[in-house]
Amino acid sequence: MEHFGLWVGAFLTLGIYSFLYRDNAWYKLCEAIFIGISAGYWVVILFWDNFYGKFWIGREEEPMLWVGAALGVLMLCRLVPRIGWISRWPLAFIVGATAGLWMMNYFSSNIMAQVQSTIMPLLGEGYSASFGEIVGNFVIAVGTFAGLIYFYFSKEHKGAFGATARLGIWVIMITFGASFGYTVMSRMSLLIGRIDFLLGDWLGLIQ
Secondary structure, eight states: OHHHHHHHHHHHHHHHHGGGTOOOHHHHHHHHHHHHHHHHHHHHHHIIIIIIIIIIHHTTTOTTHHHHHHHHHHHGGGGSGGGGGGGHHHHHHHHHHHHHHHHHHHIIIIIIHHHHHHTSOTTOGGGOOOHHHHHHHHHHHHHHHHHHHHTOOSSOOOHHHHHHHHHHHHHHHHHHHHHHHHHHHHHHHHHHHHHHIIIIIITOOOO
């Protein structure tokens, strides 16, 4: 069974990468298998974690869980065309609650954390910061200020104001480039893992 699993994994991996040549039946088969297994896996996980682990076990101690269960059942009305409109109510509740939750998370992580990093003392607390920390604080402060200047369109970008705005463009482009590079590296790690599986575990060419 171990060798059978290796061959199945290699078959599916090569099938997914066959899309680099062109769209073909092999790729579609592997894609359908991946999506089907993923959907089945998450159905089982959500059933045991949410329905059984949260609702069924705690339904007597937490009466509000019945409200969530009722909303979940109403979501299934989407499967019946005549009463499919009922599913809009629980869907609206889920979208609104999720938006509010993530708004607070992003406000604390993206906005307040950025503001805190921007208003740090340039020379460090009690002037005890290292040279690298001082340079980093200056770069953050100047880069943030220049980026904000670039998005200030009430004044024409000329002279010193325009130079600061151009510096803001460079800061924004460097930030986008670093973010894109991080995404590329994360995808490259997945590719390296698959190549290591094919050449190492499957073919045994590398140890």
